[in-house]
């Protein structure tokens with residue numbers, strides 16, 4: 001769906017229900033997080049209240065490094081560490097914002113609010129920047145628009161992180177709504 005809307009990705013096709021063929025890329029050691037609504041580490045680190053609308057959406061870069069605890073990076077730190085070029089940082093931010101608009105609209109049609117999500121990117125042998133990895137309830141915060149209760153509305157990995165139960169049925173509900181949506 002993203003490819004048809006002009007976002008270059010590593011996806012080729014699905015060879016089985018639990019497999020996908022992808023173009024080989026060199027993954028940038030960055031997690032690109034986009035936030036539409038305050039939740040998770042944004043609330044924890046800034047004191048901003050859960051559920052606060054983030055407008056314009058926030059695009060953040062985290063360093064994928066378990067030993068360092070995946071720290072939040074500034075643009076200058078990112079350049080200092082040579083994790084990407086300035087041009088790539090601009091491309092990443094632009095792509096992340098475009099993907100956000102597409103996914104926000106798509107999930108909205110599923111009756112789901114896209115709160116925030118994480119993306120990864122890589123470069124192919126021609127140095128093209130491609131969206132890579134996965135987009136799933138493990139990597140997004142998704143809230144059910146038909147629920148007002150703050151715990152009941154959670155359809156993503158926060159059900160597991162916060163021990164809210166019904167993880168599998170929430171994920172199945174996301175899948176059902178996504179598959180029902182024509183793309």
Ligand code: TMP
Pocket residue numbers: 031033039040041042070116117118138139140141
């Ligand atoms: P955060 O609020 O914990 O920083 O997470 C922001 C978004 O990024 C949330 O949708 C979960 C996703 N995420 C991952 O997919 N992998 C990670 O390692 C982290 C820290 C967050």
